[in-house]
Amino acid sequence: MVSSATHRKTKANHRTVYTILVILGICHMLNDTLQAVIPAMFPILEESLGLTFTQLGLITFTLNMVASVMQPVVGLYTDKRPMPFALPLGLASSMFGILGLAFAPNFWMILISVLFIGLGSAIFHPEGSRVAYLAAGPRRGTAQSIYQVGGNTGQALAPVITAFVLVPLGQFGVIWFTAVAGLAVIFLIYIARWYASMTPAVAKKEKPEQSEKVNKNVSRAIRHALVVLVFIIFARTWYAKAISNFYAFYAIENYGLSIAESQYYIFTFLLMGAIGTFLGGPLADRFGKKNVILFSLLAASPLALLLPHVGATGAIILLGLLGLIVMSSFSVTVVYAQELVPGNIGAMSGLTVGLAFGMGAIGSVALGSLIDFIGLTPTMVVISLLPLLGMVTFLLPSDKKVSEWHVDR
Template sequence: MYSILFIIGICHLLNDSLQAVIPAMFPILENSLGLTFTQLGLIAFTLNMISSVMQPLVGIYTDKRPIPYALPIGLTSSMFGMLGLALAPNFWMILLSVVFIGLGSAVFHPEGSRVAYLAAGTKRGLSQSIYQVGGNAGQALAPLITALILVPLGQFGAIWFTLVAALAVMFLSYIAKWYAKQIKIFKSKKRTQTERKPNKNVSKAIKGAIIILIFVTFARSWYSAAISNFYAFYVMDNYGITIANSQVYIFTFLAMGAVGTFLGGPLADRFGKRNIILFSLLGSAPLALVLPYVGPTIAILILAVIGLMLMSSFSVIVVYAQELVPGKIGTMSGLIVGLAFGMGAIGSVALGALIDFFGLTSTMIMISLLPLLGFAALLLPTDKKVKEWYT
């Protein structure tokens, strides 16, 4: 069902570009409303925590009671949030608008992942990659959004993104009609899967595998947060590069991350999900260790390769988690993707504190060790073993 997959991927791009508007607006809001860095931090924390904490809750509920039209309803919430963001006269109105955008994102992600699962056929890795790459591309648009829209138009420029949200609502209304027709098939598959319950030993192994996936997600999310939020400052301090040019490094990392997200799925379909998860972190670990010590030109090339390799496991971990607990598609996708958002939010706060305490260079050297935590993926059961548990 490639038409469905491409539409839901485009909607993921639109949804995550709405989220990207918020941090992109920080310099604008600082000037227009006189917000402090503490207030800006609270805005980022609110967005990420609402969208992350609510995702598994939405997934648990919709696993029991699928709601096809939750998708357009969620993006309608984001549309009102963008309207509020454009017109907000003070910090509290900004915060309320961010809550609406966070709720819309929390509804979209687990339900969008379920649509990708239902449309996948046998190519679950590829389908999840098509879906996830839209989100990564949307996040990578933040530097462009800042330069092309928010700088010339200011806070009110966010009004244009209500049109982006409205377009997503239209696409998702079409998806919802298709989704509604799939509910009976979805329920019958779910009943079949719940009949094949694993024994107690296997249940313990599944719980252990989920804990390892969470650990791996933590390592990837914190490293990504460090690069996305603070590497520009490192570049400016160590290479004497301007603010505008420093954004090229971040865009390179995020854009190549989007490419890696797309490639990871089909590679996992061919070589195995566990293998790609291992390759993603351990393959990027040597480059991450070298990155703080190279010059500006080599750094941008290394960042491109790290982004490509590190993010290749993004969609793969989601599919692996879904196959660990079949019949709980929304719950598992909400858990893994929600954790990625939540850990990124907590990581930003924690890493900022580390930079204040140890300094920027020392912190960048410390975070270069994070991909080495990918060795934990060696403890994951193989794809073959997971299939045996349910046959």
Template sequence: MAAATGPRSTASSSDATKAVLPVLFAISLVHMLNDSMQAVVPALYPVLEESLNLSLAQVGWIGFMLNMTSSVMQPVVGAYSDRRSLPSMLPIGMGLSMIGMIGIAFAPQFWYLLLAVVFIGLGSAIFHPEGSRVVYLAAGGKRGFAQSVYQVGGNAGSSLAPLMTVFIFVPLGQFGAIWGTLFAGFAIAILLGLLPWYKRKLAEWATERSQSASGRAGTTIVEKMSHPRVKFAMGMLVFLVFARSWYHAGISSFYQFYLKEHFGLTTQQAQIPVFLFLAAGVLGTYFGGVLADKFGLKNMIVFSIGGAAPIALILPHLTLFWVYPVITLLGFVVLSGFSVSVVYAQFLMPSKVGMASGLTTGLAFGMGAIGAVALGKAADVFGLSDVMLFCSFLPLVGLFALMLPSDRSRAR
């Protein structure tokens, strides 16, 4: 009997550690389409400002509503779906985003536009926690790699904003937003194809969790932790992601203006370093997750935020020649912990995957959006040079990551 069951057990264990690549690539593609729809909003800013005669304050409110609804609502949706996960929420969220795209294309005035943006934000808030749960179930034993594949899709979608502005919205104007409905329709089709697999895995996962709860105890580091220690670690993680979001907002939103002011670059020339930062961040997101599977989640978080500190500190003092290679390296390092933070949150809260994902990719980044508003106000008061200098110290907050509990104690 032992000889007969041994190989079967080994094969089953091996299958459990394998990532389901078709599912990962499919949900990553949906993530790209979702974040592309979000990217439509800032890409349309210059067009909307003219077509609806918006003030800069109104443009700021549009960005604020998009970020707050898409980010802050994520942990709320995640907490609800942890108690009662509904796979149908995935296509429903995309449907809301489709309504938002149509609303933007035909909005006759500011308030209609703001309502359309809220629909896009809510659709994104519904998608992200459930999307992270799909990744969690498809990851096998490669959670860092799986989350990286998923996040690379989202980052790639966000990076399409400048291209959409040039090739769609400048020629077509506000009505060009109707192209976003194609993104939503394609995403809904993919998600409908994923639903049978997702429903089956959710049922299997629920069975495994109930058996684990009634079976052996203390099998993970987190289960041995006292509740206050988990709360401290989660609070520290959100704080770290918050600081990284502030820095990311400072570079992606304001560094181009600093380059124009400090080096006399044109608007087009100033986009190049920012693009290098974002593009390198996409690569860093992927490789960070892969390296985390090998070296540990906590170690990668320390490296990504704390390791970026010396690079960030020298950036405001460089000549233009050195800005290009240094900001590329900076983008790779600082975003190498992007997906790792989500996986670490799931490690801390294994029974609340939706809330863990919402707190790291939602609430913390919503607070980062508020940080962008604060940095913009500070730039008006104190000047861009002082704000960039202040931002260069933000990655030092990453040293607090040393206080996080290790995820590799069990292996040792």
């Protein structure tokens, strides 16, 4: 019995468990496909229920705020008391939310359904990130990318869902995604069993590290780095949400496209964003996390400034490049935060990913209201400035410096 536990621990610590990572990435894709249904419904809901842009923003706000507020809480709790079977339970909550969306007759019932989906997401993400960390071995950036690319791929399916499911079937067509949730629950039961087998070894490994590092006051330099990282996530998330939630309306208004045709623009941005997410981790393992974060925003800045001023063909090309570059830092910021505070893997994952949800929530309401106030085209011009805020990445400590902090502490 002892040798078996030791063998599992050795496998987790010294080599990358790709089987677990791939299945986990698939589960992340299925989970985020359920979330992607919500913005995918926006054009349908605008027509069927006559919702305003502000109300659409409030729907996203409800989804993302529940997820963002709860994720760090879940992460902090499970850092002390791992809960492997919370993973399938979280997806079960999302399944009930999807079922509610299919039958929701008004704005308020949509919000209640979205609450269940947000709660499921809040449980899934920090625990999923912890499993990715356990299965990573020495390739933390690569492992986090495999996990996160599943989520970005699920989000990229939103315009496809709109074009091929919601446009022909309407709101009730959402009911088919309960099958997606059921499949994810089955996969996550398998993941939870592997996670549960790892829990005793993880507890033994982390306990001394936590007593030495986590129970001490976080240094001023680490707090400063976390503040800078939060600001970077803010800039990236607001820009990505502006494109994924509202660019379809811009394309319809400026290029004379149908709802279905406009979704190809969003699909291009999100699909290339998924590819960028996957590439970011291996690049960070090779060239450094800070360098990838810096590149993801500064290299995107001139393309973002150009986007509102090109035609239909140029726009879809720029959207692909922007998705690839901007989202290359998504998984990297998670790993960077985990290495800043290595004793709180779940909490740091909940903070960074949950923060992305929260910033997206606030951004959706603010941008929706701004569109109602000044119009669609001026808002798209304003948000093109956001990637320039990536200049603050120069304030982050280098990867080598972060490693030295934890050797010294």
